[in-house]
Amino acid sequence: xxxxxxxxxxxxxxxxxxxxxxxxxxxxxxxxxxxxxxxxxxxxxxxxxxxxxxxxxxxxxxxxxxxxxxxxxxxxxxxxxxxxxxxxxxxxxxxxxxxxxxxxxxxxxxxxxxxxxxxxxxxxxxxxxxxxxxxxxxxxxxxxxxxxxxxxxxxxxxxxxxxxxxxxxxxxxxxxxxxxxxxxxxxxxxxxxxxxxxxxxxxxxxxxxxxxxxxxxxxxxxxxxxxxxxxxxxxxxxxxxxxxxxxxxxxxxxxxxxxxxxxxxxxxxxxxxxxxxxxxxxxxxxxxxxxxxxxxxxxxxxxx
Amino acid sequence: xxxxxxxxxxxxxxxxxxxxxxxxxxxxxxxxxxxxxxxxxxxxxxxxxxxxxxxxxxxxxxxxxxxxxxxxxxxxxxxxxxxxxxxxxxxxxxxxxxxxxxxxxxxxxxxxxxxxxxxxxxxxxxxxxxxxxxxxxxxxxxxxxxxxxxxxxxxxxxxxxxxxxxxxxxxxxxxxxxxxxxxxxxxxxxxxxxxxxxxxxxxxxxxxxxxxxxxxxxxxxxxxxxxxxxxxxxxxxxxxxxxxxxxxxxxxxxxxxxxxxxxxxxxxxxxxxxxxxxxxxxxxxxxxxxxxxxxxxxxxxxxx
Numbered sequence: 379x380x381x382x383x384x385x386x387x388x389x390x391x392x393x394x395x396x397x398x399x400x401x402x403x404x405x406x407x408x409x410x411x412x413x414x415x416x417x418x419x420x421x422x423x424x425x426x427x428x429x430x431x432x433x434x435x436x437x438x439x440x441x442x443x444x445x446x447x448x449x450x451x452x453x454x455x456x457x458x459x460x461x462x463x464x465x466x467x468x469x470x471x472x473x474x475x476x477x478x479x480x481x482x483x484x485x486x487x488x489x490x491x492x493x494x495x496x497x498x499x500x501x502x503x504x505x506x507x508x509x510x511x512x513x514x515x516x517x518x519x520x521x522x523x524x525x526x527x528x529x530x531x532x533x534x535x536x537x538x539x540x541x542x543x544x545x546x547x548x549x550x551x552x553x554x555x556x557x558x559x560x561x562x563x564x565x566x567x568x569x570x571x572x573x574x575x576x577x578x579x580x581x582x583x584x585x586x587x588x589x590x591x592x593x594x595x596x597x598x599x600x601x602x603x604x605x606x607x608x609x610x611x612x613x614x615x616x617x618x619x620x621x622x623x624x625x626x627x628x629x630x631x632x633x634x635x636x637x638x639x640x641x642x643x644x645x646x647x648x649x650x651x652x653x654x655x656x657x658x659x660x661x662x663x664x665x666x667x668x669x670x671x672x673x674x675x676x677x678x679x680x681x682x
Numbered sequence: 683x684x685x686x687x688x689x690x691x692x693x694x695x696x697x698x699x700x701x702x703x704x705x706x707x708x709x710x711x712x713x714x715x716x717x718x719x720x721x722x723x724x725x726x727x728x729x730x731x732x733x734x735x736x737x738x739x740x741x742x743x744x745x746x747x748x749x750x751x752x753x754x755x756x757x758x759x760x761x762x763x764x765x766x767x768x769x770x771x772x773x774x775x776x777x778x779x780x781x782x783x784x785x786x787x788x789x790x791x792x793x794x795x796x797x798x799x800x801x802x803x804x805x806x807x808x809x810x811x812x813x814x815x816x817x818x819x820x821x822x823x824x825x826x827x828x829x830x831x832x833x834x835x836x837x838x839x840x841x842x843x844x845x846x847x848x849x850x851x852x853x854x855x856x857x858x859x860x861x862x863x864x865x866x867x868x869x870x871x872x873x874x875x876x877x878x879x880x881x882x883x884x885x886x887x888x889x890x891x892x893x894x895x896x897x898x899x900x901x902x903x904x905x906x907x908x909x910x911x912x913x914x915x916x917x918x919x920x921x922x923x924x925x926x927x928x929x930x931x932x933x934x935x936x937x938x939x940x941x942x943x944x945x946x947x948x949x950x951x952x953x954x955x956x957x958x959x960x961x962x963x964x965x966x967x968x969x970x971x972x973x974x975x976x977x978x979x980x981x982x983x984x985x986x
């Protein structure tokens with residue numbers, strides 16, 4: 379089943395205790411799409427400049443990602459760089475050059491408009507809403523956001539998420555959006571804003587799925603070594619949404635617990651792989667067998 | 683089966699965003715013993731002053747805890763007070779009056795010496811070792827420690843844990859003791875120091891059990907409201923060790939995965955109850971039915 383993925387396609391510079399890469403393929407849309415492509419037919423919606431390299435486009439094409447919706451315009455591709463602390467729990471942004479991304483105003487190609495699923499990466503909520511409005515037969519949609527939009531464009535964000543079936547944000551964002559520190563209370567407040575299903579990511583500790591009737595805790599995988607956490611949350615989103623799209627779920631509100639819990643674990647699996655190499659390195663080479671093996675490991679270290 | 687619990691019996695003053703209690707029963711030995719008493723025959727080893735109130739002794743007696751090993755000496759009982767931050771993730775110690783605890787030098791009553799199990803709360807490692815030496819037929823023993831001893835008495839601590847079958851410490855302590863930030867690596871280093879089984883507590887995020895052949899992640903219970911986290915880690919220890927003692931496990935190295943995983947969940951269950959009221963309030967009223975109900979909730983929100 380087709381899944382629209384909307385967000386940033388970028389070049390990233392990343393420094394971690396394991397090394398430094400000056401410039402490599404990145405962006406939320408890239409990570410989400412690559413992770414989701416393991417499960418579903420992904421239709422990417424993004425924008426890049428003239429400097430976007432054929433080999434990077436090739437990575438996306440090799441994963442069967444539909445690039446009809448990737449605009450190429452004069453100018454430079456979005457560039458971000460950041461450095462992680464020694465324990466990798468803190469990240470400092472060094473550069474944010476929006477470049478062509480500043481004028482991103484996504485229009486869905488006609489073949490994209492009938493896609494049943496969409497995931498909106500972290501971009502301006504007005505753009506997320508605008509794309510949602512172009513979908514002709516949505517089954518369900520969801521997305522991510524960040525502190526910047528919660529603080530700066532709260533009303534627009536509230537308008538946008540009213541129409542979302544699920545939202546996938548981290549614990550700090552959930553607290554900021556809801557005004558409640560306790561995660562169960564925060565999830566209730568956010569549920570009242572529109573999304574039936576609320577997924578709260580907790581970094582290395584995993585993620586929690588909240589639905590009106592209960593919750594499910596997915597632990598984080600304990601890696602022997604974390605190379606680069608950039609994109610782990612987006613890879614989680616890709617695994618979660620990709621798996622649900624693969625299953626052809628009609629409606630997330632009525633999806634079975636079994637499906638949603640599996641989606642959470644596939645999300646965690648994809649997030650864990652993402653950290654094993656710099657940038658999209660691990661997502662490039664990953665295959666479904668490796669994913670299923672790690673899924674089984676999750677079963678093994680959680681069952682009692 | 684009898685379980686020795688060694689540690690501090692104290693009076694605590696606690697301030698959280700939910701209120702303030704000037705003086706109430708506390709101490710690691712108290713929390714561990716009350717939690718473990720739900721499962722096993724607990725023999726307490728501790729020291730109190732003349733101010734130790736009969737009603738507080740009554741709480742312990744009501745839980746069937748053997749107080750033969752509770753010394754009462756002239757002077758005042760250990761007093762500690764602390765205040766929690768708004769989100770309760772940080773705690774500031776306001777007072778530490780060791781009082782009679784400064785001269786604690788535990789001697790096991792003769793009826794205690796044949797107990798098969800022991801858990802050593804966070805006290806000077808030399809005292810932990812000294813008590814271990816008085817046990818005549820230990821099946822397995824384990825304990826806790828803290829940054830203060832890891833930094834100040836590292837060699838004595840290393841000597842002490844050489845003889846432990848398991849150690850139960852938090853993530854910061856595991857990193858400090860092992861010199862490794864990554865938890866899997868840290869657990870390996872600590873395993874090499876002696877303990878076959880390493881349990882690393884991660885506060886609200888739960889705990890991880892490491893054994894040479896693999897690991898198990900127990901998530902933290904998501905409470906709707908955390909009243910007072912004091913004693914949660916000790917209650918975890920009591921639930922974990924109490925359950926293993928109840929099962930009459932011969933040897934923790936050879937204990938089944940099923941038993942150890944259940945012990946982890948009972949630990950988490952006891953830690954979660956502890957936070958629901960100030961001090962030992964919730965542990966006082968708790969019954970086994972409530973424990974089993976919450977155990978089932980853990981199954982419900984983790985299975986997939």
